[in-house]
Amino acid sequence: VENYKGDRFDCPKGSFGCPHEVEQHVINNNVASCGTHWDLFSVMVVMGKGAQSGKDLSDKKYAASRVQLTVNETDLKDAMTHCLPACLFAKKGGTVSILEAQKIGMQGCPSYADWIGDGRESYRDHLTDLLGDQIESIRETIDDGDGGSALSTWCLDRVILQWTGYMSFVEKFYTKLVNVAKFPSDRAWRLVGRCSTAIFSSMRPYRSKVTRLGDLGIASQKATMIWAVLQCHRIMEEFLLLKFESHSAIIKEISMFILAERVDPDDVTQLKAEIKRLKEAGETQSHRTLECSYGSFQ
Numbered sequence: 001v002e003n004y005k006g007d008r009f010d011c012p013k014g015s016f017g018c019p020h021e022v023e024q025h026v027i028n029n030n031v032a033s034c035g036t037h038w039d040l041f042s043v044m045v046v047m048g049k050g051a052q053s054g055k056d057l058s059d060k061k062y063a064a065s066r067v068q069l070t071v072n073e074t075d076l077k078d079a080m081t082h083c084l085p086a087c088l089f090a091k092k093g094g095t096v097s098i099l100e101a102q103k104i105g106m107q108g109c110p111s112y113a114d115w116i117g118d119g120r121e122s123y124r125d126h127l128t129d130l131l132g133d134q135i136e137s138i139r140e141t142i143d144d145g146d147g148g149s150a151l152s153t154w155c156l157d158r159v160i161l162q163w164t165g166y167m168s169f170v171e172k173f174y175t176k177l178v179n180v181a182k183f184p185s186d187r188a189w190r191l192v193g194r195c196s197t198a199i200f201s202s203m204r205p206y207r208s209k210v211t212r213l214g215d216l217g218i219a220s221q222k223a224t225m226i227w228a229v230l231q232c233h234r235i236m237e238e239f240l241l242l243k244f245e246s247h248s249a250i251i252k253e254i255s256m257f258i259l260a261e262r263v264d265p266d267d268v269t270q271l272k273a274e275i276k277r278l279k280e281a282g283e284t285q286s287h288r289t290l291e292c293s294y295g296s297f298q
Helices: 019-028 040-046 054-066 071-079 098-104 112-116 123-139 149-179 185-201 204-208 219-241 248-261 265-286
Strands: 009-011 014-016
Touching (some): 009 219, 014 019, 019 219, 040 071, 040 123, 040 149, 071 219, 098 185, 112 185, 123 149, 149 185, 149 219, 185 248, 204 219
Antiparallel strands (some): 009 014
């Protein structure tokens, strides 16, 4: 029997300790589809692929109907197969492995100057627009009469806030590396990429389990997919709660980067002090119950 200790997900719209509890929610509330439940990682995978029309859209709808899936369910299931969001980590039209991303960083955005714009279009703003458009297109498929609509809407609202938190981490962390630790800009951006890889790859164990699900119209299969989405939310909320830098996954990447890059002694001293502070902050936070601040979504 699989152990779900530590995986409990709590939000104002529900509390679930395992996939079976999600299945009960699906049955009791007559949840029509898992395709309206999305997490940040999955939205980033599918956003910006462009509207389909004509034969492409017809073929996609036909393929989906053959296995009794909605188009959104097809997209969500496909998104779960990705190791990392290509929009950040791969060159246009390509894919990337976690190992490659750890070495190379964010190929989708090669520099901090590209991220903030620096006199040209900001890649950060471009992604924000794509994410907003994708979320709105998903919202249009949510039926307010569906018993799962409250949780679906909550998930989409949190995706926006999680993305905002991630952007803030990227910019504050990079600035600290350059201005405090005196990292060269390329090295600082590479470390930001490694830490970003750690954030998204930490969701992989939950995502990989649902890539071979069959008929998502069956309550148990539907619940398993929603459980994976909620686990991705739980992980992102943990990073937010610890302000990213105090999370053990980020601390580990900073430590590994020091060894792999053979950082200068002065930089090591600066980073050791920062790691110590982050560990102490993380230990303090670990004694708190993980309860997200949902503000207006409660």
